[in-house]
Amino acid sequence: MINQFRKLNPVNLIFLLAYTFFMRVAIFYETPAHLNFDFLEPFARLLINVDLDNAFSAQTNIFIAAVLVYVQALIFNRIVNNHNLLGKPSFLPGLMFVTGTSLFMPFMTLNPALICNFLLIWIIDKFLKLGKSANSINTVFDIGMIIAIGTLVYFPFMGMLLMIFLALLLFRSFNWREWVAGLVGFITVFFFLAVFYYWKDNLSSFYQIWKPLGNKFPSVFKINYNDYLVLIPVAVIIILASLQLRENFFRSFISTRKSFQLLFFMFIVAIVSFYLKPNFRTWHFLLCVPPGAVLLAYYFSNAKKRWFYETLFLLFVLSVQYFLFV
Template identity: 70%
Template sequence: MINQFRNLNPVNLVILAAYTIFMRLAIFINLPDQLNFEFLEPYAKLLVQIPLENSFSITANLFLAAVITFVQAILFNRIVNNHGLLAKPSYLSALLYITGASLFTQFLILSPPLICNFLLIWIMDKFLKIGKTPNAMMTMFDIGMIIALGTLIYFPFIVLLAMLWLSLLLYRSFSWREWIAGIIGFLTIFFFIAVFYYWNDNITQFYRIWRPLVNKFPSNLKINFNDYLVLMPVSVIIILATLQLRENFFRSFISTRKAFQMLFFMFIIAIISFYTKPDFRVYHFLLSVPPGAVLLAYYFSNAKKRWFYESLFAVLVLSIQYFLFV
């Protein structure tokens, strides 16, 4: 399977589509009793009325989620190839993206983080470009606006604002205009939302939008470790990828080194942003799939022993299927 996706054969697109359905067989066979899809945060619903909560049947919800994941995988794969993050252009990034987006049952349904991954992939592309442009001010402004749009859909997306400065630290020398451009882009969107609230004599509700930012990071989490055993093979691959990356780090292009550092910070920020959503669900961690999938793909792109990496991938897929069914 891995060897097949190590090249850009167009046949892989057909296999990838079949693989997307295969990874979702468990939820199609055992359909949930009810699925609710909320496209926007409550504060954004006052601005844009999109009655989607009960517009999809359960089957339509699951099928649309599969199509969205497949499309995101193709876009994501193209960005990874364009920026030369792997040993050579391939479909490995798309394969590992779909695999990562199938880890848990809640990943398989239509959810705000799934929609936000379109924006996250777009942001990732823009961050990877800022080191190649003479002036990143407009790019940072655009990224700030994209993060604001993502925040309207799913509030924890706001934490990605930290990536504005982390990426600038990695890629560019200090320029105060670039450092504030992203924030101005973000505030531009919310300025219009504040005006809307003000016109409707509801400005106090606008202030409440920001309350989750002062939530205390939870000191203890109630975790049923049996539900997360599927992450064991993922963890093994990440460790192997990290060792592989460390071995090749100083032999890689500077742009590649910075790219993986940026993706590492994005991965961590996407995970810890759950604290801004007191009632967060497992599907929140879909936001960590794009940066995480690059690291997984990096290992399989550079692995040498075919019997080992093919077996490791097979164990990963089988473990996902097992935990989805049980």
């Protein structure tokens, strides 16, 4: 299967679509009785009053989520290939993206993190273009606005603001205007939101939006480790990918090295930003999928022994299906 997706063959569009629904067999087999879809954060509903909580049946919810994942995988695959992160074009990024979004049942439903992944993929593309642009102030401003829009959908997405400064450190020489542009872009969106709150004579509620920023990072975690055994194959592949990347690191283009460093930091930021939401759900970690999928794709793109990487991927898929059913 890996060998098939190593080729940039149009027939893989059909295979990827079939694979997307195959990985969701478990949730279609055991469809929950009811699924909520909180499209926006409560503080944004005063501005955009769209109630989709009970708009879809459970089956429709899952089906739409699968279609969105497929579309995201295609966009993501194109961006990774355009920036030549794997050295040669393939459908592996899309394949790994779909696999990553199928690790847990909550990943397979409509949720704010799934919607934010469209924005995350978009800003990944813009980040990777920073080093190729003579004047990136407009790009950084746009990224700030995109992050603000994502924050309206899912508050922890605000953590991606940190990525603006990390990206500028990696790709650009210091220019204070670029550093300020991202913050101005972010503030612009919330300035208009504040004006709307003021117009509605509800400015005190606007201040409540920022209370989660005062949360202390949790020191104790209640984790049922059996629920996360499926991550063992992921960890094995990431370790192999890291070794492969280390071996080729100094033989890669400088822009490629910086791109992988950026994606690594994005992966970490996506994980730790959960503390911005006191009652976060497992689907929060969908934000880790785009940067993580590039690393997984890198391993399978550069692995040499076909029998090993094909067997490894097969075991990975089977373990995901096993834990989803069990």
